[in-house]
Every structure is written in structure tokens, then in C-alpha cells.
Amino acid sequence: MKTLSTNRAFGGTQGVYSHASAETGTEMTFSVFVPDHPPGATLPVLWYLSGLTCTHANVTEKGEYRAACAKHGIVFIAPDTSPRGADVADNDSYDLGTGAGFYVDAVQQPWAQHYRMRSYIEDELPALIAEQFAVDMDRQSITGHSMGGHGALITALRNPGRYRSVSAFAPIVAPGEVPWGEKAFSAYLGDDRSAWREYDAVALIEDGARVPALLVDQGMADDFLTGQLRPHRLAEACEAAGIDASIRLQEGYDHSYYFVSTFMADHVAWHAGRLD
């Protein structure tokens, strides 16, 4: 692991790191905020998965999570959203290829070699974090924004017992039913829609997956609300499944980091209550 930068912030250390990923076959960059803590102590972890076009940098600069994470003693980890590099397959559109890994392991060409974000987020990066940082991996929670909200939901649903809680900001909740997901899953996974269900939060819940606690904020002035996000589909699935879900519709808020940062402290505090 290489340290690209560290900055003191909010009584802790905001770092940016990279490592050679075996899963993606590329150098992967991520950021970690570690509040100050006594020698030998370990802290709980909150994962944050980012949305389309983003790297670790967007939330690191604009997410306003450090004050809350310092207050609650939580390590905040922000991975990248895809592999990157000259030999990585890409596409001219913003919603496929670089910046648009959708947290799946691709099986179709030309994507299968590098686009292994599921295994990277579920296995490889957690192992590195456990080795390199003062973290208690028995106390993890996960959140994310938009495509990253989708990532947080499916990752938690597929790994029962690993995350104490899951939350999301304006998540894609049923990618198999909306244009972003249909485009990405067709390319990465192929045309057999039954193979998409393990990467679709609503389908996973319909198929029996559960999470212990769920918090979602969704802006009502979000341009993607009805076409891509459709929070009512998650509400319906949670209600049918008996999942304890708080899905909050926020009047006037859009899809930007002005929205995410507004509710970030709420989400961190909510996770903190489950990470004790």
C-alpha cells in the first residue's frame, strides 16, 4: 500500500492510499479517515461507496463526514468506483466503463478482466484495511450515494451478519428495472436477466435477503427520482419482507453533494448507534 497524501483534519488523519489490486489488475486508490484514538485501540468502520463518474475524491472533499466520524470515533473508507488505466476497457458514456463499475464482477467481454468491483469491495479491500489500519472489522456498516447506494444495499444484502447497518443517499434500488442498470448489467453480465438479481436490491429482498436496519434519504427535486431511482420500489420490497426501513423523502433536495453532505451527519450518527 502506498500513501499518496495525509492531511490532519477534525482531530484525525485524512489519508489517500493506493495499492496494486489482484482483483482488478490495476492500481486502485481509496481514502481513509481515522480519528485519533488511544494506542492499541481499534475503531468501527463505515464504508462509503460512491456514485457514477466519482472517485474517492468527491466524498472526501465534499461529503462533510469528518466532524461526525471524529465525534463518534468511526473510520470512514471511500473506495474508487471502477478500475482505471490505459489497458482497462472503457466507453464514451459516463454510465458504463470507467467510473461506472456498478459493484459487480463482470463476466462479459471486454469487461471481465478488470471490472471486478464486487470482489474488490467484498473481499480484497477489507482484507487490506484490516491489515493496515486500527479497525475492528467485527463492527462494520456501509453506505453510499446513487450507484454507490445500490452498491451498499446489495453488498449488505448479500453478506448477512457482516454489516451492523446499511444506509444510502438517493440509491438505485432496482437497477434491473431502470436504464442505468439495464445498460450496465447487459454489458457486464449479459442478457440473462436472472443473473442480474444478485446485484439488484429489490430482487435480492424478494429472493429472501435481509438487512438488520436500513436508512435511506432521497431528495424530491432529484432529476433521477422517477426514471432511475424509484425509492418506492425499495419501500414496497421492505414492507413485504418485514425489513425495518426508514426511507425519508426530502423536499427540495437534488442529487448533488449539497444533498449528501446535508444528511451525512445524520447517517453517521445512525450507524454509530449500531456500531457500539
Add this chain to the structure above:
Amino acid sequence: MKTLSTNRAFGGTQGVYSHASAETGTEMTFSVFVPDHPPGATLPVLWYLSGLTCTHANVTEKGEYRAACAKHGIVFIAPDTSPRGADVADNDSYDLGTGAGFYVDAVQQPWAQHYRMRSYIEDELPALIAEQFAVDMDRQSITGHSMGGHGALITALRNPGRYRSVSAFAPIVAPGEVPWGEKAFSAYLGDDRSAWREYDAVALIEDGARVPALLVDQGMADDFLTGQLRPHRLAEACEAAGIDASIRLQEGYDHSYYFVSTFMADHVAWHAGRLD
């Protein structure tokens, strides 16, 4: 005034606006955050002047001021740092010309036509803000970062009674004594150093100017600490003048927005106590 964007954030409106400035002869962009308030109410104002290379956008995206301004009911205004445009004199270096207005009215060529940031910040923009926003201009305070900390200090020192309080993050306190200021003032103001004193906080204090209350945070890991910033010069001048100044040296913090954002809520709360 044109509205370039508005986003709902932290129970208020973060806007970005532009207008044709008579002072600079250019279109000038600025951002304003207005917390929600009852119809007819007016709110106090906190000005934030930005540092070298910055526009309004840096603090608007990374400053983490909205939560505190919403809590205390304060309008936050972030102007640009210089005129910009194809016909505006510029320079290849980052510390002269575009992004480096130093909050002076230039009198030397080729700068004098457009580089009128003193009059813009002191007169033209406040008049526009008073006309366009729900503000109480009898309750103003001012802050800033680095070159903008210098701007906040000199603007407050030159306008007794206008600002209830002044604070700064890592300000240039004695520009006439350090390379940044010597380069900029030589270009904008000419070689007669006596003309520099009205733009130099330490010199203004030595010459009798006063402010009612002053808060400064300075990171001790700031690369510019000894060469450009020299907070001890401000401390000495305030002590000699009997100015109530709190100059806090923050171990481990650098010159970045990780530093500024860490102490932003403190500064907003400190100003709020003087804006009641």
C-alpha cells in the same frame, strides 16, 4: 444579477450568482448561502474571502460552513479573488494576476483597469448583496483564508464600525514583509512601500487601526508558516495595540481546506456570538 445555480442544502439555499461589475469591468461570480428564515426577516452576514488560486467554488464545495450557518441563521458570502476574462491582464505565476487580486485597487499598469478588488469587496458587492438578499447589513462580520485572511484583516481594519468581528484562517498578516506580498504589491501598487501600508494588517495596526475582536487559526504544519504567514507578527502588533486577539496555533494542521473546514464551525459560532 444572474443566478447560475441554486441547490438546497442544510435547510437553506446555496446559490451561485454573477453580475457585471462596474469596478472590475468584468462579469464577477460569487456564492451566497441563505438559511431558511421567516418571510420579511433579515439575517446577519459573514463574508469569506478566499486565497490564492481560488474562486468562490473552493470554500463553497470544501468549506463545511453550511451546517454552522444554518444553525446560527447567518448568510455566508464567498466572492471571487480577482477579475477574470480574455481582456484582463494576467501572469504565468499563480501568485500574481488572475486568482491573486490581493484585495487591493491596483494603480500600476497593466493591472489598474480591472484589478479593483478593494472597491469591489468594500463597496460594490455589499451594495448588490443588500439589494438582492434578505440581509441585515448592520450585522456583518468577515473572515478569510491565506490571501483572503489578509483581505479580511485589512478590510475590517480600514472600515471601523462596519464589521462586528473579524477572523482568519492562516492569514498573510504582513504582506509588505514577505515574498507573496512584495511581488503582488510591487506589481499592483508600485515601488513606494509607504503606499503598501494601507493594505498590510500589521502596518495598519501600527498606524492606529483597530478591530473589536479577532480570532485566527494557524496550522503548525503549514508549509507557508515561516516564509509567508508569520502569525507572530500579528500577535506582536495586537499586543502592542491592545487589540483583543485570539491567535491559535494548531499542531499538525497544514494550509489546505482540511484545515479550514476543521475550524470553520468554531469561527462561525464565534462570529455568531457577536452578530446577535
